[in-house]
Amino acid sequence: MALAVFGGITLFGGGDDKPAAVTTAASSSPVGSAGAARSPGQSDIPVPHVPQSVLDKLPVADTDGKVVDAPIDLTTGSGGLAIEIAKPMPGFAQPGKEPITLIPKSQIGTTTWLPVLRTERGWAQVRLPSRPNGATAWVPAAGLERARTQWAVQVSLSKGTITVTYDGKSRGTWTIGQGKPSTPTPVGETFLLSGFVDPHQSFSPVIYALGAHSATLDSYGGGPGTVAVHGWPTAAGREGKVSHGCIRVPDAALQMFAKLPTGTPVDIAV
Numbered sequence: 001m002a003l004a005v006f007g008g009i010t011l012f013g014g015g016d017d018k019p020a021a022v023t024t025a026a027s028s029s030p031v032g033s034a035g036a037a038r039s040p041g042q043s044d045i046p047v048p049h050v051p052q053s054v055l056d057k058l059p060v061a062d063t064d065g066k067v068v069d070a071p072i073d074l075t076t077g078s079g080g081l082a083i084e085i086a087k088p089m090p091g092f093a094q095p096g097k098e099p100i101t102l103i104p105k106s107q108i109g110t111t112t113w114l115p116v117l118r119t120e121r122g123w124a125q126v127r128l129p130s131r132p133n134g135a136t137a138w139v140p141a142a143g144l145e146r147a148r149t150q151w152a153v154q155v156s157l158s159k160g161t162i163t164v165t166y167d168g169k170s171r172g173t174w175t176i177g178q179g180k181p182s183t184p185t186p187v188g189e190t191f192l193l194s195g196f197v198d199p200h201q202s203f204s205p206v207i208y209a210l211g212a213h214s215a216t217l218d219s220y221g222g223g224p225g226t227v228a229v230h231g232w233p234t235a236a237g238r239e240g241k242v243s244h245g246c247i248r249v250p251d252a253a254l255q256m257f258a259k260l261p262t263g264t265p266v267d268i269a270v
Helices: 251-257
Strands: 003-006 009-012 081-084 089-092 099-103 113-120 123-127 136-140 146-148 151-156 161-166 169-175 177-179 188-197 206-213 226-230 240-243 265-269
Touching: 099 136, 123 188, 161 251, 169 251, 206 251, 226 251
Parallel strands: 151 265, 177 240
Antiparallel strands: 003 009, 009 188, 081 113, 081 146, 089 099, 089 136, 113 123, 123 136, 151 161, 161 169, 188 206, 188 265, 206 226
């Protein structure tokens, strides 16, 4: 797998799989359509013009941001469908209404691919990587690349396991470490946001950031409290309720995660 350096950390780049494992959302499966069924005579909902002066004041939908006016949806799955935000663009609470956020074209140095929850007359509702957990926004879908992955991840906090599937079939299940009672791992639908190597993190240089955040901590070691899947140097530290909210896994699970494209759905259940 190729690597690239960004902001002092090393990002995962293109590997043998096409597209690259954690830098694009496309997989070998066919590109999906974000078009919704319409009644006769219906047309696309118009896209409003948003002046630059308005865009400049919008909260940014990245892992550091908070979109207070975003509709919340922690239960709707994407079915693996994701959409690429190829350029910075506004996101809306409803199709054609006032904008609530600015979505950047990259996340932690990785191309922005966001899960699609539903579509309506030329618009797609996407899951955001910012606070609060479950934040969503609508974007005009015309001209945006869409892709569907067969990969998915299920986390069971009650069983203490993580399972990676492809086309509905298990590719591996591993015991995890999860959040302590005082800093629980948040539940709900989320997604793989970015994968990178940070050599300064002695506990686990390999980190897979999710589009979810701790509900009890504003920061992990100076970061924005982003929940991630990562390793741990001791077996005892990878089992039970031991973390600040992140999901700790063995090396075999990290190696499987290297196959997953950004935008892969991750369901964290009790």
